[in-house]
Structure formats: C-alpha cells, structure tokens
Amino acid sequence: MTLIISDVTVIDGTGGVPRAGMDVLIADGRFADIRPSSTGISSTPAGEPVLDGHGGYLLPGLWESHTHLRDYGASLPEPERFAHLKDVLAGYLAEGITSVCDLGGMPELSPRLRDASKADAAVASLFTSEAVFTGIDGWPVTGLLGHRSGVMEVGSADDARRYLQGLSLDEVDYIKCMFDGKPGGGQRLPRAALEVIIAAAHEAGKKVLVHIATGMDMREAVHAGADCIEHSPIPQDPGDLSEADELAGLMADAGTLHCPTVATWEQLAYGAYPDYLDQLITDGILTQDGAKEITASPTYGQPFPKHPAQECRVRFEYAMRTLPLFHEANVKLVAGSDIARVMPTPARALLREMQLFAKAGVPSSAVIASATSRAAEKVGKQATTGTVAVGSVADAVLLDSDPVADLSPLIDQRHVRAVVSSGHVVHH
Numbered sequence: 046m047t048l049i050i051s052d053v054t055v056i057d058g059t060g061g062v063p064r065a066g067m068d069v070l071i072a073d074g075r076f077a078d079i080r081p082s083s084t085g086i087s088s089t090p091a092g093e094p095v096l097d098g099h100g101g102y103l104l105p106g107l108w109e110s111h112t113h114l115r116d117y118g119a120s121l122p123e124p125e126r127f128a129h130l131k132d133v134l135a136g137y138l139a140e141g142i143t144s145v146c147d148l149g150g151m152p153e154l155s156p157r158l159r160d161a162s163k164a165d166a167a168v169a170s171l172f173t174s175e176a177v178f179t180g181i182d183g184w185p186v187t188g189l190l191g192h193r194s195g196v197m198e199v200g201s202a203d204d205a206r207r208y209l210q211g212l213s214l215d216e217v218d219y220i221k222c223m224f225d226g227k228p229g230g231g232q233r234l235p236r237a238a239l240e241v242i243i244a245a246a247h248e249a250g251k252k253v254l255v256h257i258a259t260g261m262d263m264r265e266a267v268h269a270g271a272d273c274i275e276h277s278p279i280p281q282d283p284g285d286l287s288e289a290d291e292l293a294g295l296m297a298d299a300g301t302l303h304c305p306t307v308a309t310w311e312q313l314a315y316g317a318y319p320d321y322l323d324q325l326i327t328d329g330i331l332t333q334d335g336a337k338e339i340t341a342s343p344t345y346g347q348p349f350p351k352h353p354a355q356e357c358r359v360r361f362e363y364a365m366r367t368l369p370l371f372h373e374a375n376v377k378l379v380a381g382s383d384i385a386r387v388m389p390t391p392a393r394a395l396l397r398e399m400q401l402f403a404k405a406g407v408p409s410s411a412v413i414a415s416a417t418s419r420a421a422e423k424v425g426k427q428a429t430t431g432t433v434a435v436g437s438v439a440d441a442v443l444l445d446s447d448p449v450a451d452l453s454p455l456i457d458q459r460h461v462r463a464v465v466s467s468g469h470v471v472h473h
C-alpha cells in the first residue's frame with residue numbers, strides 16, 4: 046500500500062523551515078521518502094495513487110494531548126458507549142486531529158477503545174492511561190462524583206510502591222499523577238510518593254504527566270522529575286510575572302514540557318457569558334447554530350466542581366500573559382484542552398487551545414509544534430510519530446494555504462484538502 050503526495054510544501058512539525066516543492070512517498074503506513082519533486086518520484090512505479098499536493102501544505106496530523114473521553118459518553122447506557130466513543134474519535138480525525146491522549150477516568154472502556162483505534166485508520170489513534178495516582182481524597186476523587194474508580198489514592202511512598210506492584214507498566218502508555226495542593230481539595234499526593242512513581246515509570250520507559258494547581262506544586266513536580274506539567278498554575282499574585290519567570294527558567298533547565306490547558310480556564314471562566322460565545326463565532330470556532338445548541342444543553346452554565354469561575358479567570362489571564370515568557374525561555378509547550386464543555390465538538394477545543402496560544406503571542410510554527418512533535422514527545426513517541434519525517438507514522442493534514450503564516454487554515458475546515466491517517470486518505 047503506497048501513496049505519493051506530490052509537489053507539496055512540507056511543514057515537519059518540529060519548527061524546521063518549511064520545504065516547498067517536495068514529493069512525499071508513503072508506504073506501509075509510514076513516510077518512506079521525502080524529496081524534491083524534480084527528482085521525479087511521482088513518475089516512479091506505475092499505477093501508484095497520487096494525491097496532488099500542488100500549492101498545498103502538508104503538516105503532521107494534530108494531537109489532542111489532554112482530554113477525558115468519559116465526558117463524551119457519560120449519559121449513554123453502557124452498551125452504547127463504545128460505539129459512541131469510536132464516533133467521537135472519528136470526529137477528531139475529520140477535523141485533522143489524528144491522535145488523542147486520554148488522561149484517565151474510564152478504566153472500563155479505554156484499553157479496549159485504544160486497541161480498537163490502533164486497528165482502524167478511520168478513527169484517531171488513542172493513547173490512554175488508567176494508571177492515575179492522587180492523594181487521599183485528592184482531586185478528582187471528591188470533586189467529580191463517580192470518578193473514584195481507577196484512581197489510586199496514595200498517602201505515603203509505601204502506598205505508591207504497593208500500587209505499583211499491582212500494575213503492569215508495560216500496558217500503559219504513560220502515568221498520570223495529581224499533585225494538587227489547592228486548599229480544600231483533599232490531601233496532596235506526598236512528594237516522596239511522586240518520586241517513587243516517577244522512578245518506577247522511568248525505569249519502565251514511561252512518561253509521567255503531572256497535574257498541578259499552584260506554582261509550588263509545579264516547582265516541586267519539576268524537581269521530582271515530572272515529564273510534563275498539566276495545567277497552568279493559580280498565581281500567587283496575578284500582578285507579578287516573576288513567579289512565571291522563575292518557573293519557566295526552572296522548566297527550561299529541566300527540559301520539562303508544559304501543557305497549560307488555557308481553553309479549559311477560558312471555558313470555566315467565561316463560558317456562561319454570551320460574549321464568550323460571540324468571540325468563538327468571530328474566531329471561527331463556532332457557528333450561530335452551534336452556539337444555540339450549546340446554550341440549550343442541560344449542563345450549560347453549571348459550575349464545574351471546585352473550580353470557581355473567578356479563580357479560573359485569574360488562572361486564564363495569567364497564563365495568557367505569561368505563555369510567551371515560557372516560549373521565550375525555551376519551555377516546550379504542548380497543546381491539550383482538557384475539557385470541551387462549551388465547545389461544539391471535542392476537536393474544536395484543541396483548535397481553540399492552539400488559537401489561544403497564538404493570541405497570547407506564541408509564533409505559529411511553535412503552536413504547530415505544540416500540537417504535533419511536542420505532543421508525541423510528551424508521551425515518549427517522538428521517534429515514530431508526530432512529525433512529517435521518514436520513518437514516522439504517516440498521519441498528516443493537507444491544507445490549501447500556509448498555517449505558518451497564520452493558523453486560520455487549520456481552524457477553518459474549508460482549507461483542509463485531505464486528512465491522512467496511517468497512510469490512508471480518510472478525508473478528501
């Protein structure tokens with residue numbers, strides 16, 4: 046099974062200079078060769094399917110690197126959920142998102158769904174971990190009703206060791222730790238336990254993604270060896286950028302990735318206000334009809350447990366002011382949206398996250414990297430996916446205009462000429 050995408054501009058997803066006039070050969074689901082069109086691979090073996098890339102831009106398929114699929118099938122009867130979630134994964138693919146990382150909450154379904162996604166090019170590839178650690182009564186155990194299942198509550202380093210003995214680390218894509226020291230949120234996972242978990246994961250070659258609430262959590266998690274910090278912090282003083290400055294320096298030195306989930310703070314802060322929906326319409330994330338559907342939903346305007354709108358507003362504004370500072374300090378930013386409560390589709394939440402990075406002042410090539418190569422790096426798969434490079438999984442989006450000049454062709458689906466999933470053209 047081969048395919049040639051001819052005469053296209055290649056954006057490799059690592060922030061490298063785009064290369065115009067390339068032929069991209071795909072074989073057995075991987076990028077097999079990338080070379081100038083003039084060398085004529087498009088005229089090699091007769092009968093090979095050719096996708097005309099002339100005037101187009103080929104970039105890696107996008108990644109949603111932080112979501113919880115449980116939110117999308119929760120109201121359905123159990124037997125219908127699997128098929129529904131496969132449809133959700135197909136929906137991601139239709140909007141150019143070829144990989145999705147679930148960060149926990151659905152132990153009864155996610156391993157089976159992950160296996161099914163890997164076998165089916167018509168849906169986005171799912172990465173999952175149901176290895177989720179938190180403190181005693183820690184987030185989300187007492188915050189989200191019914192989500193105690195699959196979450197390991199740890200009160201000491203010994204507790205962590207006991208749980209780790211019962212886990213088969215080979216079977217998880219990564220580990221998620223809740224290291225949340227927000228007052229009133231139950232106990233924080235003890236730092237000594239976090240260190241034990243990280244050491245065990247690294248020994249098994251797995252990444253540890255650490256949810257934080259405060260700058261203090263973030264600092265300690267980085268020192269403990271976290272691979273990626275999930276969420277931007279609640280600042281000590283919203284007017285003082287020096288806390289972010291210090292954290293950015295620390296993360297850059299340690300090589301820790303950062304997934305700030307600003308689209309979540311924006312939704313929780315402003316989602317109940319009509320101005321927010323108007324802004325999404327102006328920004329091409331939402332249509333008028335989509336806005337009507339959102340406001341008609343029974344959950345619309347409901348507060349999110351333990352995340353007051355005012356606090357999320359502070360968190361959002363601080364993250365938007367300090368994202369360029371993290372970028373300029375060479376912290377590797379990763380795009381992940383976390384929730385899609387006030388969004389027309391789960392995929393749109395990721396596109397909003399990317400758009401917010403750009404609005405904050407992060408250059409588009411870095412925004413594209415945050416949703417492609419950096420996301421693959423977050424889960425330790427950068428050698429085999431997340432880039433347009435020889436040997437990588439052939440997941441890609443073909444656009445009719447340049448997303449490095451301006452991200453808008455990624456947002457406005459009319460600019461998407463094709464989506465390629467494991468070498469198969471799935472939308473054209």
Ligand SMILES: [Zn+2]
Pocket residue numbers: 111112113148383
């Ligand atoms: Zn989350």
